[in-house]
Amino acid sequence: MLSANDLECVRGTRRLFAGVSFRLHPGECLLVQGPNGSGKTSLLRILCGLARPERGEVRWNDAPIWRIDEEYRAELAYCGHSNALKDDLTPSENLLAAASLCGQPASRGAAADALEAFGVRQLDALPVRALSQGQKRRVGLSRLALAARRLWILDEPLASLDARAAQALAGLVDAHLERGGIAVLTSHQPIELRAEVRVFAFT
Amino acid sequence: MSSGLIHWFRYASPPSFYPLAGRMTPWFAWLAAVSGAVGLWIAFFVAPTDAQQGESYRIIFVHVPASWMSMFLYLVMAGWSGLGLALNTRLSSMMAHAIAPTGAMFAFLSLWTGALWGRPTWGTYWVWDARLTSELVLFFLYLGYMALRAAIDDPRRGDRAAAVLALVGVINVPIIYFSVQWWNTLHQGASVSLTRAPSMAAAMLAGMLIMAFAFWMYSIAVSLVRVRAIILEREAHTEWAYQLKEAT
Amino acid sequence: MSAPSFRAAFAGIVRRDLRLAARRKSEPLFSLGFFVLVASLFPLGLGPEPELLRRVAPGVLWVAALLASMLSLGRMFVADFEDGTLEQLALAPVPLVVSVSGKVAAHWLVSELPLVLVSPLLALQYGLPADVIGLLMISLLIGTPALSLVGAIGAALTLGVRGGGALVALLVLPLYVPTLIFGAGAVDARLAGLSSAANLSLLGACLILATVFAPLAAAAGIRIALE
Amino acid sequence: MTWGSAAEFFAMGGYGFYVWGSFLATVVCIAAEMLILRARRQSALERIRAERLRYEAAA
Numbered sequence: 001m002l003s004a005n006d007l008e009c010v011r012g013t014r015r016l017f018a019g020v021s022f023r024l025h026p027g028e029c030l031l032v033q034g035p036n037g038s039g040k041t042s043l044l045r046i047l048c049g050l051a052r053p054e055r056g057e058v059r060w061n062d063a064p065i066w067r068i069d070e071e072y073r074a075e076l077a078y079c080g081h082s083n084a085l086k087d088d089l090t091p092s093e094n095l096l097a098a099a100s101l102c103g104q105p106a107s108r109g110a111a112a113d114a115l116e117a118f119g120v121r122q123l124d125a126l127p128v129r130a131l132s133q134g135q136k137r138r139v140g141l142s143r144l145a146l147a148a149r150r151l152w153i154l155d156e157p158l159a160s161l162d163a164r165a166a167q168a169l170a171g172l173v174d175a176h177l178e179r180g181g182i183a184v185l186t187s188h189q190p191i192e193l194r195a196e197v198r199v200f201a202f203t
Numbered sequence: 204m205s206s207g208l209i210h211w212f213r214y215a216s217p218p219s220f221y222p223l224a225g226r227m228t229p230w231f232a233w234l235a236a237v238s239g240a241v242g243l244w245i246a247f248f249v250a251p252t253d254a255q256q257g258e259s260y261r262i263i264f265v266h267v268p269a270s271w272m273s274m275f276l277y278l279v280m281a282g283w284s285g286l287g288l289a290l291n292t293r294l295s296s297m298m299a300h301a302i303a304p305t306g307a308m309f310a311f312l313s314l315w316t317g318a319l320w321g322r323p324t325w326g327t328y329w330v331w332d333a334r335l336t337s338e339l340v341l342f343f344l345y346l347g348y349m350a351l352r353a354a355i356d357d358p359r360r361g362d363r364a365a366a367v368l369a370l371v372g373v374i375n376v377p378i379i380y381f382s383v384q385w386w387n388t389l390h391q392g393a394s395v396s397l398t399r400a401p402s403m404a405a406a407m408l409a410g411m412l413i414m415a416f417a418f419w420m421y422s423i424a425v426s427l428v429r430v431r432a433i434i435l436e437r438e439a440h441t442e443w444a445y446q447l448k449e450a451t
Numbered sequence: 452m453s454a455p456s457f458r459a460a461f462a463g464i465v466r467r468d469l470r471l472a473a474r475r476k477s478e479p480l481f482s483l484g485f486f487v488l489v490a491s492l493f494p495l496g497l498g499p500e501p502e503l504l505r506r507v508a509p510g511v512l513w514v515a516a517l518l519a520s521m522l523s524l525g526r527m528f529v530a531d532f533e534d535g536t537l538e539q540l541a542l543a544p545v546p547l548v549v550s551v552s553g554k555v556a557a558h559w560l561v562s563e564l565p566l567v568l569v570s571p572l573l574a575l576q577y578g579l580p581a582d583v584i585g586l587l588m589i590s591l592l593i594g595t596p597a598l599s600l601v602g603a604i605g606a607a608l609t610l611g612v613r614g615g616g617a618l619v620a621l622l623v624l625p626l627y628v629p630t631l632i633f634g635a636g637a638v639d640a641r642l643a644g645l646s647s648a649a650n651l652s653l654l655g656a657c658l659i660l661a662t663v664f665a666p667l668a669a670a671a672g673i674r675i676a677l678e
Numbered sequence: 679m680t681w682g683s684a685a686e687f688f689a690m691g692g693y694g695f696y697v698w699g700s701f702l703a704t705v706v707c708i709a710a711e712m713l714i715l716r717a718r719r720q721s722a723l724e725r726i727r728a729e730r731l732r733y734e735a736a737a
Contacts, residue, residue, distance in 0.1 A: 012357055045678075048542055049542070050677050051677075051678045052678065070455075070544050070545065071544075073542050073543060074544035076542060078539070080538055082538075083534070083535060084534060084535035084538065086467075087534075097466075097467040098539060100459055100460065100463025100464075101460055101467070101539065101543055102455055102460065102544055103455030103458075103549075104456075104459070105459050127474075248681075252691065258690040259693035259697060261690070262697055262700045265700050265701060304711070305711065308707050308711055311707070312704055312707055315700070316703065319699045319700045320700070323693055340625045340628055343625040347622040350621050350622075351609070351618065351622060355612055359678075360675055360676070360678060363675045363678075364608045364672060364676070367608060367672055367675065370668070371604055372625075372626075375625075375626050379625070379629055382632040383632065385632065385633075386636060421708065425711060425712070428715050431719065432718045432722050435722035435725075436722045439722065439729050440729055444726045444730075449723055450723050450726040
């Protein structure tokens with residue numbers, strides 16, 4: 001269970017938001033909405049533990065995330081604005097590197113399956129440099145399929161994805177929720193999930 | 204105990220520290236002025252002429268206190284930085300930030316007066332003496348701290364990055380000092396030590412200590428004024444600042 | 452999913468960075484080229500007198516190695532910072548200190564080990580005797596990892612800061628002083644026919660201290676930069 | 679008293695340049711620091727005034 005208690009975020013001299021609280025139980029999905037600059041990304045980064053809230057705290061199964069630290073991060077998969085891909089490596093090399101950087105090396109087969117889930121397996125002969133924006137995004141998101149994490153935090157996952165890829169992602173999120181996972185995401189495009197989505201809107 | 208803690212934390216918030224610092228500043232400023240006057244009087248009119256160095260030794264009355272302050276202020280700065288990192292209090296980081304320029308100034312003064320003392324004593328403005336060299340490195344450490352602080356726009360990030368640097372520096376200062384000393388004995392450079400005045404008369408020692416006290420009080424007063432300016436800069440957008448009498 | 456292993460994470464980072472360096476090829480050679488050039492420029496400035504060159508060789512070679520290693524510091528974290536990999540490292544279920552140590556190790560293998568390997572050739576230019584050349588290599592072998600470690604702190608603190616390169620120099624060079632003194636001192640002592648054991652053990656102590664503290668500080672710096 | 683006359687005092691036994699160079703530098707540094715600080719405080723207050731006017735105009 002992920003809970004946010006009375007979060008407040010200040011950027012520079014501006015207060016982006018205050019008093020943000022919610023609870024997410026297994027199988028629930030939260031869609032964070034709001035105009036540009038309203039603090040969506042900042043909220044997600046606070047939920048990950050990358051940024052510190054000015055006030056309040058984030059709890060995972062009732063333990064503050066700063067206290068359980070690595071235990072929390074072992075449950076977490078985060079996809080930010082950037083894809084965290086190396087231009088000089090091929091997609092599967094990237095996935096394998098990402099897995100081993102987490103101390104959880106994966107097999108080539110598992111990496112290929114993860115790429116298959118987003119339909120980018122056939123691109124594996126090329127270095128990432130040669131891929132289009134959308135293809136890169138898909139490779140980046142394949143990490144979700146490779147590492148089994150219970151909490152997904154996705155910042156604009158649909159950015160530069162085409163309709164088919166968006167559908168693939170929605171399917172993946174649905175399967176994740178059915179397994180008892182939790183997802184928090186932001187999106188400007190509508191995302192069609194089978195599961196019920198809770199919406200948190202910034203004004 | 205707990206009420207005392209709450210009391211303390213109340214002053215740890217910049218808006219409530221601002222008036223307190225304002226009330227404290229004149230006291231330290233007056234202490235600095237009076238002890239400075241007494242120190243200078245001793246330095247020029249009470250302390251006798253040195254048998255070996257003649258009148259040139261009188262530089263000691265600014266040189267040694269300036270060196271002491273430059274080292275002491277770095278420690279204090281690192282202390283506030285550590286406190287700021289550990290407790291995440293904004294005021295501690297602001298204090299560290301406010302001390303740095305004064306520390307750098309004293310390090311510079313120590314180098315400047317050291318050079319002016321070196322000329323009549325050793326016949327040259329600069330020798331690679333262990334103390335002078337480590338003072339120079341300390342000066343660079345201050346400059347690095349201030350440069351890093353100035354290069355980061357986000358004040359909170361700047362606070363924390365500079366604090367890490369100050370802590371790294373404070374671990375390094377003894378190592379640097381030891382290594383420079385080691386290097387100096389190895390190369391048989393200048394063997395005259397600046398601070399060991401040949402025959403330290405009681406008046407000399409008293410003058411030096413009083414001057415050091417004056418510099419210390421001055422540092423506190425100036426840091427308080429600077430921390431007030433920093434608070435104003437950081438809180439410029441708050442209602443608290445709008446209600447200040449000074450700003451009307 | 453298996454429990455995260457620190458060793459796998461460390462090895463994974465080193466392997467990935469080595470592979471990236473192998474794909475880029477030219478970049479690691481820049482600091483090597485710089486090292487060779489600076490060391491070769493000194494005789495042009497000082498004059499070809501063999502006695503003088505031999506006297507200054509330990510200091511000159513050490514300072515050249517130090518500057519060359521500083522030149523490559525900027526690259527240590529920047530690429531990972533810009534493409535988001537650093538965020539993923541900070542969110543990995545292994546402590547960031549482990550990943551940072553891996554990055555530093557890879558940086559040393561790619562950018563500094565070549566300097567150590569080339570240094571005998573440069574030492575020959577300065578007419579150093581064979582035993583002194585051996586000692587120069589040993590001192591660089593102990594000293595350059597300390598440089599990488601301390602440099603990592605500067606590289607982490609200046610991530611995403613304007614004027615990064617010059618700022619790194621200002622932050623890091625004063626911290627290099629002990630390493631330089633003990634490293635060059637060891638070679639100097641041997642050149643003068645004295646024992647360099649004391650210098651080398653002090654250099655080793657610097658390395659140990661740096662190994663213990665620098666990754667912590669660098670990891671703290673990275674977390675601050677990511678916030 | 680060590681000094682016979684003011685001239686002797688300023689000559690500092692022939693070391694006047696060094697002694698007065700040191701003390702003068704100290705005084706100059708301290709004075710400069712205080713002036714810079716005053717300017718810094720004034721400009722901070724100036725900014726608050728500007729911010730407040732904007733705030734009141736908006737309110």
